[in-house]
Amino acid sequence: MGAKKVKVKINGVWRQFIVDADRVLLDALRQDLHLTGAKQSCDRQGQCGACTVIVNGKAARSCLTKVVNLDGAEVITIEGLGTPENPHLIQEAFVLAGAVQCGYCTPGMIMAAKGLLDRNPNPTVQDIKEALRHNLCRCTGYNKIVEAVQLAGSFLRGEGSPDQLRTKPSSEPIGVSHLRPWSYLKACGAAEFSADIIVPGALELAVVRSPHYNALIKGIDTTIAELMPGVVGVMTAKDVKGTNSTGEMMADQPLLCDKHAAVLGAPIAVVAAETREQALAASGKVLIDYEIQPAFLNPAETVADDAPQIHDDQPNVCYTRRQVRGDAEEGLRPSAVRLDQHYFTQMVHQAAVEPEAAVAYLEGDGEEAQLIVIGRSITIHHHAEVLQQALGWDNIRYIEAFCGGQFGIKIDITSEGLAGAAALHFKRPVRYIPGLYESFLMTTKRHPFWMDLRLGADRDGKLTALAIDFIVDNGAYTSIGPVVVDRALEMLSGGYYFPSVSATSKLVYTNNAWGGAARGAGPPQVNFALESAMDELALELNMDPLEFRLLNVLKPGQPTSSGQIVEEWAYGACLERLRPIYEAARKVAAEYNGGPIRRGVGVAGASFGVGSAGDISNVAVELEDDGSLTIYASVADPGEGNDAMLTQIAAHVMGWPRDRINLVTRDTELTPNSGESAGSRQTYMSGRALVKALEDLKQAMKESGARTRADLVKAEKPARFLATNKVTLTGLDENGQGDPYDSRVHGVQLAEVEVNTETGEVRIVKMTAVVDPGVILNPLAVTGQIEGGMDMGAGWALREEYVLGQTKDWRTYKFPTMQTSFDMETILLESPRKNGPLGATGVGEFTLMPTAPAVNNAIFNAVGVRIRELPATPDKIRSSLAGLQRA
């Protein structure tokens, strides 16, 4: 079929399209009309719902909707619903309910909600879960989205209004769930993510990637590709002028490979063309002569001294670290009860919904031109520095777009490296908009850990020793692998006191996907082993698992595994607070002792370090001519709510309404270096730097009686104040002893699950979290992190697994959905932290750590099956149940 003319009414305006049969509505909206509120995540497979719009009154995934079938149809997109200045009631409800975090899924969620509410203004929770079943979210854990749809329904029914819920700019700044400054932009589809940025005349890039798990590159022939329609050129490693490496801890990750492709998907060439379709077509014509090598995907194959080396210039065991406090062997020997078990945690993907898009262009001419790189870095200053070395270009400016979640991925350079290199090589603006599978291939994953753990306890249930040996699959590249190992040791003993500790670790290269920062980054893996083993040891002692934990809680004045003597330790209080809920849940579960469905209850906890040795953040504030105040800080906000954190702290310290606070955070030219939005550090580190800067400004204003910048200038005082917050601890020594953290967040979780003994299926009925994150700045932001973390932890426990080459989309990844979501309750305790800003500390990563062991312990409680190798799939549970019956 040839092209066809269709007329479609879009947001009230008739539009004419001349399209071929394959043109989908999503592409027509985004590319032809520049209506970029509808997002793309799942490679147009209808798996994510981020592209949902209303077609003829019904919610439709625009990536599956052919334009040729829309003649005469009426389409409403997120842009047609409302604007940040005049939002629709559903958009208001999403913002007010705290259902907007990164904001990438939000437009699709809102349009799906509109489709539901237009036909059913008073839906049940089940109605909502059914109507939004195609819409994926990684940040929220879905509960706040369900609440938002219910709230929107009440608004639409006239049972309340946003004004009744919206806080005033002048209301108390701290401890109140004020709206996040950027949330209306996100809810209205006006926040620009990298792929939304239109650059007229930009070349589109496609990358040629190795189809082999391990191969030598013997030759690259670009002749045919360069002759393809629309192609401007093909770039290979020889065209990159700098070091061509973004590996920072070890220079092992080339931007473009020239001799060795050490992992499936390793990038080898970049095709630049006038359209993305032309670039993709030509990328298939780049001919590469490979010499395929044996691939080793498991460290068991590469850890031995005589194993073949993955990289010629690096040993396979590329990092080791030990931890020794006391004599663990001596501690274990006389223990009345000992446990010696092996645990494994699988590779998972951080699974941010936004693919890895980037834009780059040169501003100015010649050698002094400035290379502008737009991506979603969470550490823009560091990445600008890495890029100037990798690309060999001295004038680089990194501008952060809105970021559709990242959960650690963006501590590394991804698509922006190749985009920057291509902009320099072709001397044209470029857009690199890879699909989902390609994004999988270019990003880090959570490291798999193989752990041999031993615990001992005396007859009274007091722990005697902890010993662990673990091997970590580094994959083909290092990223922050050594930091992941270090962090696992720094938080090894969780919330408990062990008289003696011994640990060894090995970080081992393979040809697998490489590990990197992933929410928690190391501690979640060892915490799964520890919190599973705590339950196993309690069983051996015939003690209640919660009481056993309480008996062994670390107390102020005692050392952690690294020997750090702690001054505060709210972990025990969290357990105490959970106790009555736990006991009630046990009673309910005990009633489910017949039939194929068994209910179980499990508890687990974690204590997580924040503000690491040597950490530093810089924040500046400046008084403006109109008497408002601007915060300058490179504090990326990929969804946590750092925009609210900064403005609420400033309003509190200054005693001003929040609408007098401006934010500048996403540009290397304009901001000081506040460090990465990782390690749960921004509230603790940059929040405190902000307080210091504000106090200096306040002092200057007080001394001069100034109210505006002009007043300060007249008084010969500066209007801008820069403050630095640093942690001067020295970290761990060669025995893994020392003080690694300035602060900690504590919490415990209770899992209530149902296990179907016939199918092995597990349904999480409810998760209850008790968390002490210090003084709470914004309750909705904190509970949003906790709920999202629990959903991520549940996916890690039960379903998710990334298998290189086999996991190709959200369905094969088993991404958590509305259908797998569960009830959640969060109880917040607030012991002020001594060095935290206004008494707060960080909470973002810790939240998923107790979930997987709590769920796993609940499975055991339900059916007597102990899963020691995640994920706890129905197959494993069924097989273990069969083994149990045979025994």
Added chain:
Amino acid sequence: MTETGPSSNAAKWVRSASGKDIPLDADGFLINIDDWDEEATRALAQADGVKELTEAQWAVIRFLRAFYLDQGKAPLNHKLKAGTGLSMMELETMFPGGIKNTAPRWAGLPNSRGCR
């Protein structure tokens, strides 16, 4: 598993001429930027085998230090060139191990590594 060797990420120390022990991170950067003084630079340089800094090296060190304290960030290359009046080639050859690996350390700037 056999016992593994010493860690490579442990802190270390350098002793200044006045006998002050200054903690460094694994990459040799000051853990506390306020520990810096010219004695610290000399001690770090000596640990790298440089007995005496040239005036040109001191000028770069002072520029880096002043830029960081004013801007809250290390200068990227174009600002480094503009601020010192030197080319990257001149700056690269001025410091053992190159400008990136050495000058910020000697100037007492924090480690720019993205994750600790």
